[in-house]
Amino acid sequence: MRARTSFDTLSRVRRLTLALLLPALAHATAAQAQVPASLDWGAIEAETMRHFQTLLRFDTSDPPGNERPAAEYLRDVLAAEGIEVELYELEPNLVNVVARIRGNGSRRPLLLMAHTDVVNVDPAKWTHPPFSATREGGYVYGRGTVDDKDNVVTALMPMLLLQRTGVALGRDVIFLAEAGEEGTTRVGIQYMVKQHFDLIDAEFCLAEGGGMTREGGEVRFASVQLEEKIPRAIELVARGASGHGSVPLETNPLVRLSNALGRVAAWSPPLRMNETLRSYFTRLIGISSPDQAMRYASLLSSSAESQAAAVDWLFRNEPRHAAMVRPTLTPTMIDAGYRVNVIPSEATSTIDVRLHADEDPTRFLDMVRAVVADSSVEVRYGARDVRPGASNGSIGSQAFTAIERAVRTHYGVVTLPTMSTGATDMAYLRARGVECYGIGPATDVEDGPLGFGSHSDQERILESELHRFVRFHWDVVTDLAGAR
Ligand SMILES: [Zn+2]
Structure with missing residues (x-):
């Protein structure tokens, strides 16, 4: 049923867009395939909305994912234009799409x-059904809208x-619609990087x-993600003699574990600034209140004392910023005991750890051991889907410069380079030498607390901002890939 609908939509779209884009095509030919000065953005917006709503209506909830119908729709849309496109899957129905336009x-x-x-x-919990792609009041509602x-x-x-305008390209432009990002990256980016890297290998x-x-x-501002922290898990395992609950023992593992967790929580790991963070806070100062600007300036100062005071303030008032400038340890799970009158022989806690990409994990584990300072508590890395650590983007790169230029044109604001x-x-690509830049459309800061943000029960996007993002993106792509 779904596929049928998609094909109907597809043929309508092709008829429409061909008619509406003819002036642009003629222009492209006349100008020897330079970037067309003007595209018919009204027609492009209508087409964008049709593809967007169709994609939103495929239930690709992960797990299980079932990205196949969405992947096949994308393949059909791309193939109908004569673009090279293939589907790749490690497991049935968890399908990745790769398309390429050659430069x-x-x-x-x-x-x-x-x-x-x-x-x-x-x-x-949804007012508008999650896969309805309902348009109301200038918004599109649905799971996946942002x-x-x-x-x-x-x-x-x-x-x-x-493809339609025939813009001359100095490099190939590759499209990758991946499966598994929200579930298991094993079938998505990991599979593509391990088994098909030649198809997606890129400079940017x-x-x-x-x-x-x-x-x-x-x-107010644009955020472009240049690097990200690497998630790890650290386990604390306290051991001691088991026994009867009526006779307290000095070696009780629960007590040892609690004390160890207390020391970890009280520890303030050393600050770890890098080029991205310094640029981020420097630019943030320019658009902040005097009070905030003073805190950020302290972070950048050479005085360890004012840095520590600034981090302390951020931890209480802007925890996301505090988490950016140092490695973090968040205890999230405890596993111990099974009866009120039994002292167990073991108690375990798992800690969500986020390290900077250039951190040495072995050195960091030694630091945590020193903080725990109890030989009866084992400190070790636990199982976690470990993403590789690498940072290779820079604010001086051609890509960042192109993004910044397009931000100025379309949004008229400052671009902040960020570390997530x-x-x-992107971590998997960065580890293979691809410079990655995280971008996205404009969303309202007010939307998150109101329950309209990503992963919420009323996810939505402003139609006008989706369209502005497409125009911005077009400029970035043609700037980066257009022939010189
Ligand atoms: Zn996502």
């Missing part, structure tokens, strides 16, 4: 990446426009992980 090969490719799967939903089908359609549109990658921040209805405390699929 003259003088520079290495540009990769546009987004994921088609979404997090699960509790349909009862994570990450907005980026899927925003990566798709330049592919279609490049643009993907989710950044965005424009709107406040009071106005865009969370993890994205």
Whole structure:
């Protein structure tokens, strides 16, 4: 049923867009395939919305994912334009899409990446059904509207426009719609990097992980993610003699574990600034209140004392900023005991650890051991899907410069280079030498607390901001990939 609908939509779209884009095509031919000065953005917006709504209506909740219908839709749309496109899957129905438009090969490719799967939903909590893609009051509602089908359609549109206008390219432009981002990356980015890297190898990658921040209805700044922290798990395992609960023992593992956790929580790991963070806070100072600006300036100062005071203040008032400037340890699980009258012989706690990409994990574990300072408590790394650590983006790069230029044109604001405390699929590409930049459309800061943000029960995007993001993205892509 779904596939049928998609084909109907597809043929309608082709008829429409062909008619509407003819002036642009003629222009491209006349100008010897330079970037067309004007595209018919009204027609492009209508087409963007059709693809966006169609993609939102595929239930790609992960688990299980079932990205196949969305992947096949994308393949059909791309193939209908004559673009090279293939599907790749490690497991049935968890399908990745790779498409390529060839340039003259003088520079290495540009990769546009987004994921088609979404997090699960509790349909009862949604005002508009989660896979309805309802348009209301200038918004589109649905699971995936800001994570990450907005980026899927925003990566798709330049592919279609490049192909139709015949813009001369100095490098290949690759499109990757991945599966598994919200579930298991084993079937998505890991599979593509391990088994098909030659198909997605690029100099630059643009993907989710950044965005424009709107406040009071106005865009205040753009965030472009240049690097991210690496998630690890550390386990504390306290051991001692088991015994009867009626006879307290000095070696009780629960007590040892609690004391160890207390020491870990009280520890303030040393500050770890890098080029991205310094640029981030320097630029942030320029758009902050005098009080905030003073705290950020202290972070950048050479006085360890004022840095420590600033981090302490951030920890209480802006915890996300505190988490950016040092490694973090968050105890999240405890496993101990099974009866009120039995002292167990073992107690375990798991800690969510986020390290800077250039941190030495062995050195860090030794530091935690020194903080725990109890030989009866084992400190070790626990099992976790460990993403590789690498940072290779820079604010001086051609990609960042192009993004910054397009931000100024379309949003008129400053671009902040950011380091994410969370993890994205870009980590796998960065580890293979692809410079990655996380971008995204404008969203309202007010939306998160109101329950309209990503992963919420009422995820939504402003239609006008989706369209502005597509125009911004078109400029970045043609700037980076256009022939010189
Ligand atoms: Zn996402």
